Amino acid sequence: xxxxxxxxxxxxxIDDAVVTVFDTMLAMELSPxxxxxxxxxxxxxxxxxxxxxxxxxxxxxxxxxxxxxxxLTQVMMGFGPDAFPSGNDVNDVIGELTNIxxxxxxxxxxxxxxxxxxxxxxxxRGHSLDLESMTGTERHSxxxxxxxxxxxVEFYSHHQQEDSL
Amino acid sequence: MKNPxxxxxxxxxxxxxxxxxxxxxxxxxxxxxANGALGIEAARQNQPKLIVLDMTMPVMNGVEALxxxxxxxxxxxxxxxxxxxxxxxxxxxxxxxxxxxDYITKTQKPxxxxxxxxxxxxxxAKPGTLAA
Numbered sequence: 230x231x232x233x234x235x236x237x238x239x240x241x242x243i244d245d246a247v248v249t250v251f252d253t254m255l256a257m258e259l260s261p262x263x264x265x266x267x268x269x270x271x272x273x274x275x276x277x278x279x280x281x282x283x284x285x286x287x288x289x290x291x292x293x294x295x296x297x298x299x300x301l302t303q304v305m306m307g308f309g310p311d312a313f314p315s316g317n318d319v320n321d322v323i324g325e326l327t328n329i330x331x332x333x334x335x336x337x338x339x340x341x342x343x344x345x346x347x348x349x350x351x352x353x354r355g356h357s358l359d360l361e362s363m364t365g366t367e368r369h370s371x372x373x374x375x376x377x378x379x380x381x382v383e384f385y386s387h388h389q390q391e392d393s394l
Numbered sequence: 395m396k397n398p399x400x401x402x403x404x405x406x407x408x409x410x411x412x413x414x415x416x417x418x419x420x421x422x423x424x425x426x427x428a429n430g431a432l433g434i435e436a437a438r439q440n441q442p443k444l445i446v447l448d449m450t451m452p453v454m455n456g457v458e459a460l461x462x463x464x465x466x467x468x469x470x471x472x473x474x475x476x477x478x479x480x481x482x483x484x485x486x487x488x489x490x491x492x493x494x495x496d497y498i499t500k501t502q503k504p505x506x507x508x509x510x511x512x513x514x515x516x517x518x519a520k521p522g523t524l525a526a
Contacts, residue, residue, distance in 0.1 A: 307415055
């Protein structure tokens with residue numbers, strides 16, 4: 230599959246950010262995939278979202294199934310297999326993973342001399358969730374696998390350069 | 395001799411858990427705070443030997459907390475390792491200019507915090523642990 234240059238660069242940045250975060254924080258090896266990965270409508274999901282504002286204006290979303298989010302929380306917080314993490318623990322872990330991935334992406338988009346800030350993470354939980362972008366916003370979606378578990382990363386960006394033309 | 399006190403300031407309980415676990419094999423006491431304001435309060439009350447300070451936090455972020463620490467005659471001598479999701483070299487240099495002793499990005503191996511703590515405050519492994 231041949232991707233346009235922007236999307237190719239974005240894919241490289243996001244692959245690197247997400248794979249590095251899961252390796253560093255969870256010692257988990259992720260495989261980027263070209264397969265699409267929609268969650269089934271009734272499957273509960275947890276989505277972490279962090280905004281990037283500066284040289285790029287964007288939101289990065291990290292979407293996993295609720296069961297995988299629980300597993301990630303157990304691993305990251307060092308819980309035993311019998312411990313059941315609270316909802317706040319799950320939010321904390323998914324928010325922190327999204328925040329670290331956003332931080333790494335932010336440095337990829339760095340323009341010297343221009344400030345760039347991250348928002349605090351926001352968590353959305355539920356099922357049958359559809360994220361829609363506003364007019365003028367591009368959506369890019371990337372899928373990763375850890376064994377049979379999917380991690381979907383969506384990147385919503387607003388092109389400032391096009392605005393200035 | 396009393397074990398050195400390390401103050402971890404991070405809004406993420408998961409990150410605090412990772413750092414605490416990593417330091418558990420070493421002769422130190424750990425106290426935690428969930429934002430910069432609570433971190434400053436904990437630093438005033440306990441006068442730690444080292445502060446590990448996250449950047450992005452609610453209520454008071456890491457930069458504001460670092461400025462408050464540097465403005466305090468007693469606390470400004472405590473070494474501060476900034477913990478950040480971001481790895482922008484310009485911003486890292488700004489943190490050093492504001493008084494941070496060092497910085498570690500969260501995409502680096504967490505063990506780096508331990509290495510910096512050993513270098514800064516001479517952290518010693520607990521006898522009989524794997525770290526010893």
